[in-house]
Amino acid sequence: MTSNRLAASAGLAISSLGLRVMRQRRSQVERQAAVLVLEPNRIEKQYWRDLWRYRELFAILAWRDVAVRYKQTFIGVAWALIRPFLTMIVFTVIFGNLAKLPSEAGAPYPILVFAAMLPWQFFANALSSCSDSLIANSNLLTKVYFPRLIVPAAAVITSFVDFLISGIILVGLMAWYQWWPTWRLLTLPLWIAIAFAASMGAGLWLASLNVKYRDFRYIVPFIVQFGLYISPVGFSSVIVPAKWQLLYSLNPMVGVIEGFRWAILGRGASINLVGFGLSMAIVVLLALTGVRQFRRMEKHFADVI
Structure with missing residues (x-):
């Protein structure tokens, strides 16, 4: 009688142990099935799709941003018309009338100045807007997921709207x-695409750094x-003297402005070409490193902002 009870107890214990093992294995299989394998290339592709x-x-x-x-x-x-127009007048009076600096291709000095004022104002406004864009949208960054690159890119588009409006003055001058x-x-x-690249590259650098510093x-x-x-x-x-041309061309906006004048003045x-090529290389380097820097710091924005 006693042996039968012991055998029954042993069988019950073995059955309980087996059931426990089966449950553990099933939970392990379920956990393994729920694991999402994240690979760097796949994450990067998904980011650009997002x-x-x-x-x-x-x-x-x-x-x-445009409405605000x-x-x-x-x-x-x-x-958007008054600021570049007044700046053009001041530069024309100081450099064209008082300093008697030469124009280019025989163009009237106001057109020379405004052909450069368009890309410069676009770049300057985009730089200022981009640098502060993440701070201004800090509440949005800490609550929901979306590619953070959208925020500075939207700031550049806002500056581009001013660029289009200012173009009315150039048409009137011509x-x-x-x-x-x-x-x-x-x-x-x-x-314009090159000006976008220069603005985005510099803007992404400043936007990412401004969050932390x-x-x-x-x-x-x-x-x-x-x-x-x-x-x-x-x-x-x-x-600009020939001996200073290479150093002068390290400014990425030199190539952008010269390209605008080449297209507008004709x-x-x-x-x-040498200085222009150097300036364009700086623009490309600025754009590529700006995106890389932004993506590297993006995962820490919500923590430090």
């Missing part, structure tokens, strides 16, 4: 001076102001 998936958010942010910029202003979008464009104007989309909010205005004087906005690149406007 940029397209969240295109509506991109449009919403861009439109919001001129909200409750007395003259609204006319500010009509006033009867300076008609040539076939080179067809290449203008190429130079808030000192950059004070550095950016200095960079914009200093860059205005070392870029060929109020003067032509032809006045009629003999030339480009220093």
Whole structure:
């Protein structure tokens, strides 16, 4: 009788142990099946696909920035015309009339200046907007997932809207001076794309660094102001001595501005190919490293912002 009870107890214990082992194995299989294998290449591809998936958010942010910029202003979008127009007048008087600096390709000095003012204002506005874009959208960054690259890209689009509005002044100047464009104007989309690359590259660097080091909010205005004087906005690149051309071309906006003038002025406007190539190489390097730096720091934005 006792042996039968022991055998029954042993059988029950073995059955219980077997059932426990089966449950453990099943839970292990379920955990293994639930594991998502993340590979670097796959993550990177998914990130760029998400940029397209969240295109509506991109449009919403861009439109919001455009609306907020001129909200409750007395003259609204006319500010996008007044600022570059007044700057063009000042540069024309100082460099063209007082300093008697030469124009380029025989173009009237106001057209020379404004052909450079367009890409420079686009770059300067994009730099300022990009650098502060992540801080301004900190609440959004810490609550939901989306590719963070959308935020500075929307800021660049906002600056591009100002660029298009300011182009009205250039059209008016060319009509006033009867300076008609040539076939080179067809290449203008190429130079706009290069201006986008320069603006995004520098903007991504400053946006990512500004999240961690808030000192950059004070550095950016200095960079914009200093860059205005070392870029060929109020003067032509032809006045720069040959021995300084390579150092001068390290400024990425030199190639962008010269490209705009080449397309808009036509009629003999030339480009220093060596300096232009160096400036374009800096633009490409700035764009590639800007994206890489932004992607490297992106995963820490929510923690430090």
